[in-house]
Amino acid sequence: xxxxxxxxxxxxxxxxxxxxxxxxxxxxxxxxxxxxxxxxxxxxxxxxxxxxxxxxxxxxxxxxxxxxxxxxxxxxxxxxxxxxxxxxxxxxxxxxxxxxxxxxxxxxxxxxxxxxxxxxxxxxxxxxxxxxxxxxxxxxxxxxxxxxxxxxxxxxxxxxxxxxxxxxxxxxxxxxxxxxxxxxxxxxxxxxxxxxxxxxxxxxxxxxxxxxxxxxxxxxxxxxxxxxxxxxxxxxxxxxxxxxxxxxxxxxxxxxxxxxxxxxxxxxxxxxxxxxxxxxxxxxxxxxxxxxxxxxxxxxxxxxxxxxxxxxxxxxxxxxxxxxxxxxxxxxxxxxxxxxxxxxxxxxxxxxxxxxxxxxxxxxxxx
Amino acid sequence: xxxxxxxxxxxxxxxxxxxxxxxxxxxxxxxxxxxxxxxxxxxxxxxxxxxxxxxxxxxxxxxxxxxxxxxxxxxxxxxxxxxxxxxxxxxxxxxxxxxxxxxxxxxxxxxxxxxxxxxxxxxxxxxxxxxxxxxxxxxxxxxxxxxxxxxxxxxxxxxxxxxxxxxxxxxxxxxxxxxxxxxxxxxxxxxxxxxxxxxxxxxxxxxxxxxxxxxxxxxxxxxxxxxxxxxxxxxxxxxxxxxxxxxxxxxxxxxxxxxxxxxxxxxxxxxxxxxxxxxxxxxxxxxxxxxxxxxxxxxxxxxxxxxxxxxxxxxxxxxxxxxxxxxxxxxxxxxxxxxxxxxxxxxxxxxxxxxxxxxxxxxxxxxxxxxxxxxxxxxxxxxxxxxxxxxxxxxxxxxxxxxxxxx
Numbered sequence: 071x072x073x074x075x076x077x078x079x080x081x082x083x084x085x086x087x088x089x090x091x092x093x094x095x096x097x098x099x100x101x102x103x104x105x106x107x108x109x110x111x112x113x114x115x116x117x118x119x120x121x122x123x124x125x126x127x128x129x130x131x132x133x134x135x136x137x138x139x140x141x142x143x144x145x146x147x148x149x150x151x152x153x154x155x156x157x158x159x160x161x162x163x164x165x166x167x168x169x170x171x172x173x174x175x176x177x178x179x180x181x182x183x184x185x186x187x188x189x190x191x192x193x194x195x196x197x198x199x200x201x202x203x204x205x206x207x208x209x210x211x212x213x214x215x216x217x218x219x220x221x222x223x224x225x226x227x228x229x230x231x232x233x234x235x236x237x238x239x240x241x242x243x244x245x246x247x248x249x250x251x252x253x254x255x256x257x258x259x260x261x262x263x264x265x266x267x268x269x270x271x272x273x274x275x276x277x278x279x280x281x282x283x284x285x286x287x288x289x290x291x292x293x294x295x296x297x298x299x300x301x302x303x304x305x306x307x308x309x310x311x312x313x314x315x316x317x318x319x320x321x322x323x324x325x326x327x328x329x330x331x332x333x334x335x336x337x338x339x340x341x342x343x344x345x346x347x348x349x350x351x352x353x354x355x356x357x358x359x360x361x362x363x364x365x366x367x368x369x370x371x372x373x374x375x376x377x378x379x380x381x382x383x384x385x386x387x388x389x390x391x392x393x394x395x396x397x398x399x400x401x402x403x404x405x406x407x408x409x410x411x412x413x414x415x416x417x418x419x420x421x422x423x424x425x426x427x428x429x430x431x432x433x434x435x436x437x
Numbered sequence: 438x439x440x441x442x443x444x445x446x447x448x449x450x451x452x453x454x455x456x457x458x459x460x461x462x463x464x465x466x467x468x469x470x471x472x473x474x475x476x477x478x479x480x481x482x483x484x485x486x487x488x489x490x491x492x493x494x495x496x497x498x499x500x501x502x503x504x505x506x507x508x509x510x511x512x513x514x515x516x517x518x519x520x521x522x523x524x525x526x527x528x529x530x531x532x533x534x535x536x537x538x539x540x541x542x543x544x545x546x547x548x549x550x551x552x553x554x555x556x557x558x559x560x561x562x563x564x565x566x567x568x569x570x571x572x573x574x575x576x577x578x579x580x581x582x583x584x585x586x587x588x589x590x591x592x593x594x595x596x597x598x599x600x601x602x603x604x605x606x607x608x609x610x611x612x613x614x615x616x617x618x619x620x621x622x623x624x625x626x627x628x629x630x631x632x633x634x635x636x637x638x639x640x641x642x643x644x645x646x647x648x649x650x651x652x653x654x655x656x657x658x659x660x661x662x663x664x665x666x667x668x669x670x671x672x673x674x675x676x677x678x679x680x681x682x683x684x685x686x687x688x689x690x691x692x693x694x695x696x697x698x699x700x701x702x703x704x705x706x707x708x709x710x711x712x713x714x715x716x717x718x719x720x721x722x723x724x725x726x727x728x729x730x731x732x733x734x735x736x737x738x739x740x741x742x743x744x745x746x747x748x749x750x751x752x753x754x755x756x757x758x759x760x761x762x763x764x765x766x767x768x769x770x771x772x773x774x775x776x777x778x779x780x781x782x783x784x785x786x787x788x789x790x791x792x793x794x795x796x797x798x799x800x801x802x803x804x805x806x807x808x809x810x811x812x813x814x815x816x817x818x819x820x821x822x823x824x825x826x827x828x829x830x831x832x833x834x835x836x837x838x839x840x841x842x843x844x
Contacts (some may be wrong), residue, residue, distance in 0.1 A: 081523065149490070168692040177469075224505070248560045315820075319820045319821070319822060322822055323821065323822055323823060330823075331657075331822075331828065333816070333822035333823055334824060334825055334826065336809070336813065336825065337823075338818065338822075339812065339813065340809070340812040340813075340821050341818035342816055342820055342822060343811075343812035343813075343815040343816045343820070345748060346815050346816075346819060346820060347754050347757060347758070347815070350734070350749075350750060350751060350754045351730045351734070351754065351758065352728060354733035354734055354736075354737055355729075355730055357733075358729075358733050365702070371485065372729075376725070376726050376729050376730070379722070379726055380726050380730065403461075425719060428718070428719050428722035428723065428726070429718060429719070430713075430723045431720050431726070432721060432722045432725075433724065435703070436702055436727065437706075437707070437712055437718075437721070
């Protein structure tokens with residue numbers, strides 16, 4: 071698997087089967103819950119197996135840097151399965167954000183430094199400053215760049231080995247690399263709505279950093295990275311919503327009240343059908359965005375915002391509906407429904423709200 | 438005639454044909470006027486003469502015996518044109534496949550080639566005032582009279598009855614058995630004595646449908662399609678073909694799902710100053726998203742058909758999403774127009790367009806399967822949820838309460 075370029079429908083189906091089987095075995099719900107209570111939130115042993123056995127950290131890393139050189143179609147399949155299982159691991163941060171920040175930067179030296187390490191599973195990367203929050207400043211010092219400021223909501227920022235931070239310098243925005251051992255770096259885990267994905271506040275005080283790419287190019291890189299992040303997050307959300315639908319249908323078919331399976335009541339059946347309608351639409355939206363990345367389509371920013379605005383709201387609606395179908399058991403801590411409910415709302419807001427995505431969409435369309 | 442022709446060569450032949458016959462395309466396609474029928478007949482006749490009609494039909498019925506890939510290539514080539522065959526679609530897409538599957542040899546010989554040439558226009562007479570979603574509860578009676586049958590009853594929502602030559606009629610032949618077991622399908626001559634057709638005026642003011650009254654209509658015994666009392670199975674065959682013909686993109690109908698509502702609304706908003714309003718901007722963007730998702734769904738359906746896969750639930754999803762989009766777009770349009778959408782000069786095309794869209798929206802949602810029925814189908818057949826307990830399953834039809842309301 072890890073050596074081959076994944077492209078055909080059969081390859082993708084095989085990839086899906088192997089990831090699903092692995093996650094069912096290695097990270098079942100009980101393990102997801104256990105990890106949610108730990109300090110770091112993920113299991114390094116599982117991470118090593120994801121990288122080694124499955125080759126997932128190198129999936130989209132070009133072959134020249136030790137990866138499989140797969141595209142977003144394959145990445146989407148993996149993320150869908152990760153979203154389905156609520157995999158608590160720094161996969162999204164490292165493989166979607168980290169790898170693509172490096173690739174988009176065009177900085178071959180930085181790529182050669184970091185991508186083989188990522189592919190080998192030895193380097194976890196977090197990216198900061200992608201959203202709309204406060205950003206760090208980059209100051210050119212006598213011995214290189216220094217970063218100053220606070221960046222919030224950095225996915226897996228507390229446990230990453232390397233931070234890639236978009237910061238504003240005098241000549242424009244740039245992308246900067248900060249190793250976790252850098253001086254003046256402090257990282258504080260935040261309380262998160264989503265118990266299965268960690269976020270941190272990153273504070274930088276005269277922190278030495280290496281410029282990746284060029285100053286002035288950060289805006290382009292972060293916009294292109296955001297499109298890819300939105301497409302990837304949409305795929306992950308499809309997996310979660312599909313699982314939520316399956317749980318609701320299973321429950322509605324086996325839970326009896328008033329002498330009937332509750333799923334035979336139209337009020338419940340139609341709720342499930344509405345979830346199916348949304349999941350099917352999420353799926354085509356996500357696939358179109360992933361496809362636009364792979365095709366380098368000029369339409370990508372539009373496809374990404376369509377997917378982000380729709381999938382964000384639809385996943386949360388499905389998660390809420392799923393709890394409703396389950397009734398009382400649905401809002402207990404012991405039932406997994408709330409894990410998806412948390413994930414869904416968090417995903418909806420992670421890179422901007424649906425309303426912000428719609429506004430950006432309209433501007434993309436020239437209005 | 439084209440069995441040895443490559444798909445590429447076929448595509449070029451279709452392209453050349455359209456280029457040459459562009460004058461036959463376009464025009465009215467609302468399916469309401471008899472003009473539209475003449476246009477459709479002329480187009481279909483020319484298509485038949487060129488060996489381009491009935492692409493996937495067997496050769497023995499006048500078809501071309503080609504593959505679905507040929508049909509899709511044809512559809513793609515037809516895309517830039519307004520193909521005016523709407524009045525023929527029920528016949529070609531639903532009635533003809535039913536005859537191919539269940540008709541007698543005499544019925545096939547008599548009708549199929551004529552339908553394909555556009556010489557015979559057909560309609561479908563299933564729904565009744567008392568039998569809408571539950572069409573198997575219909576009350577039109579067919580009673581034996583020697584070898585023949587005498588039919589009495591009323592049909593409704595019959596598209597194209599006013600210009601059809603024949604129709605597939607579903608009638609009750611045995612009221613003493615449960616509702617699905619006592620129905621029979623017939624070929625009905627629409628010009629037979631006792632057939633009265635009245636246009637049914639809709640809330641838009643238009644009349645795309647008819648009521649058909651059947652008073653002592655004599656139907657010959659050889660007009661039975663399939664077997665006596667097995668009409669429900671025949672009707673299912675007809676309705677399955679409706680889905681296939683819609684799912685395949687209308688069989689050359691040439692109309693995309695989602696007809697540019699966003700572009701029209703954005704243009705309207707630009708002219709009327711709605712683009713500065715953040716709330717309207719959200720609505721506009723939502724229409725774009727809904728429209729894009731509908732396009733993607735129909736692409737998926739076409740790809741499934743092309744690859745020979747059984748279409749998934751996307752057809753039902755697209756139907757529901759299409760109706761939702763139509764209504765949403767109309768509401769956004771009227772919000773942009775504002776109070777002027779309540780009273781306008783006869784020449785105000787904005788107000789005309791979006792009030793018509795608003796008035797057409799409920800029909801969009803109900804025709805071809807209500808959301809309630811579609812969601813039952815999705816819930817039961819796709820998700821596998823248990824059926825509602827049926828109170829009418831084992832009850833003889835004559836003991837059932839049916840219809841009612843204001844029918």
